[in-house]
Amino acid sequence: MSTPVPLVDASDLVKDYGSVRALAGLSLRVMPGEVYGLLGPNGAGKTTTLRILSGLDSPTAGSVKVVGYDPVTEAIDVKKRTGYVAESAILYESLTPREYFEFVASTRRLDESVVKRASTLADVFDLGSHFDVPIGALSLGTKQKIAVIASMMHSPPLLLLDEPLNGLDAKSGRILKELIILHAGNGGGVVFSTHVMEVAETMCTRIGIVSSGRVVAEGTMDELRTLSGRRDSSLEDLFLKLTDEEKFVADAIGRLREDSQRGSW
């Protein structure tokens, strides 16, 4: 039996923006059927990682293959096989969702079967009443739904989702989580970044904790617990310990409590 090819195989990625080092040797491997959660403090390098994987940015150093292609030299091949949702939905705001989906499906050169898939997705996300309204006039959550549908309409093997639950209401969030699980269940892969620990804890088959541009810990919840030496910890506790922020948070809370007791608040 042949070993499955990884959907993401990145090693020692470095990305510099001028004097700022966003990634400092990040390595990552995601297999088919996996939901891989990227967790990290603000500015840890999660968005940069996802942008590099989706072919929107190129690393300063390191090597990366996405669905078997190099996103730097074969960006179009990568984009054909991935669905990307940015942290803030990037859409043509003067188009309506109907026009936008038509544009995305046509430029991806999809056949008519995509209409049914996109219509189903639009229906489950309750997008019907917004279908002919310019996107610029819609709420953040509705824009996010449009971005999610556009990223999934071509059934890509790999989804790259940057904070995909941003702005979504509980109902839509639940549907998106289900879609992600179904996608992985069908042999697809998902890499997504999130700040919501519960989401990562319940959905991810593996979690990578990113700090200062590197994956500082990686594994299933059990593996992370073993790694931290705390068998009963929540993901939030593990996260703070593994990113060396435990002491900082304890000190900050201590100061706030002292101030509060002194009546400074």
Place this chain on the structure above:
Amino acid sequence: MDLGEAWRASKVSYTELVYRPILRSGYTSRDMGSRKSVKTALTGATVNKMIFALFTMAGALFPFALYRLRIDSSSIHLTSASIDLTIAVSLSLLLVFGYLVLYCVQVLPTFVSSGSFGPLAQLPVASRDVSTVAAMTLWRTLDYILMVSLLSQLAAIAYFTGSITGTLLVALASVSSSLLAIGLSLRLTSLFQRRLEGGSLSGVRAFFRPLYFILWGLGVMSAVFLFSVISFVAPPLQVMLTQPSSPEGFALSLLLPFSAGLIVSHFSGQNVAALSLVLAVGGMAIAALGSLGASAVIFRTIAGVVLPTRGVTGEGGKTELSFRVRGALSAYILKDIRVSSRNPATGFLFALPLFEIIAVVVPLTATPLVRMAPILVGAQVGGGFALFVAFLLVTVEDLGVERKTALPFSESVRTLSKVIVSTAAYLPVPVALALVLMGKALTFEGGAIIIPIATAGSVFAACVFEVSVLKALADTGRGTAVRFAAGIGSGELVLILPTLAYAVAYVLWHDHAAALESFGLVTVMELAAGAFLLRLKAVR
């Protein structure tokens, strides 16, 4: 909030206004994220404003230069350039009005949609204060252009007439005209914004949209390109203004730029008919009142326009959740047309084909014998309009959206879409030329129609080069003026080469047929180079 605080707050909003589009465009540089990148953005915006201010100054002074020419050559018969002071003042005001509207409709959509005023809206600041800050930010956006146009016109009047009253009147007319231009642009932008927020884009309004664009687009384009047809426009205007009892003379004397021209001429000791003067004084009074109204509209509507709006819910009921899948290129072309037709900065490009027909055909109508030169120039002018369309198409969409969107476009699809739309905008030129040349005597019958048709190939190649230059510059974060100069300049360079080849060959051999062959050869070479460039982009 006092005026000092509002002025300081407007500096923050202005910086946001300049910096956000660069961030959103996806432009990354070594300095991105540092304080230096903000300073660089502000410097770029200042350079941009200075370049547009220079254009405006040229427009403001050009009619006075022609007036000066008339004074110097009063003993020489120089009909085409001969304009009087009334026309010089009027056309100067009209040109600046056109430039200002054109600049405002380019700037205001960003002003409205940048979200620069969002943070202000979250603070406990009264709507009136937001208006004050927004108006001050608008001033910071337009300051150089407004100051330079006003000072140029004042200096010209003071120099030519030495009349203090005349100079003060021009100041009043210039300020009124500028306020009306800003008010009109703001109104136009807010109309678009409301339409985008208001729900469906289909139906009756969609039907009238092209008509609306053509009407106002023609008006603004006429004012902007006035300088190129000034010698055709000035003589009939002069005649009309000397006949205030005629309907057209009556109407013109009441209209702002002409009423100001008549009054300034009167106070400069020139002979103006009594009825004209009465009408002009009335016209100036109406314009002054109108500009006061425009200021009130600017102040009243600006806060509503710049503040972020909440999302809307569409119409209820069962909607057919389907769409049509097209070919990639046709979908891209359709997207370009849709996006540009819903933006006031570019909507008027739909009026360009009609305008270019007028600009190309009018100079030929009065000539019984048509030589090759006006046909070559006409095709060049038409091609120039196509380059302008390409520039607007590239500019209208946030370039960053394209580069950030994780869709599998190749560069060639992006470029080809804009090139096809721009070249299509040129196609009415050969048709119009063919119609106007029917029944006219021609010095070289064979080339008269072949040249405008062959120029379509050169226009295609020129647009490929222009779009490529613009895309390359987008990655450097250059300002609009620099991109405009580099993009249009590179396109013009390609466009003019076949005409140069024609001229050189004709000078060498005095043979139109040989010159036409050279023209064709260079055009074919340009097309091949354009196709090669597209092919290079296809693999990226």
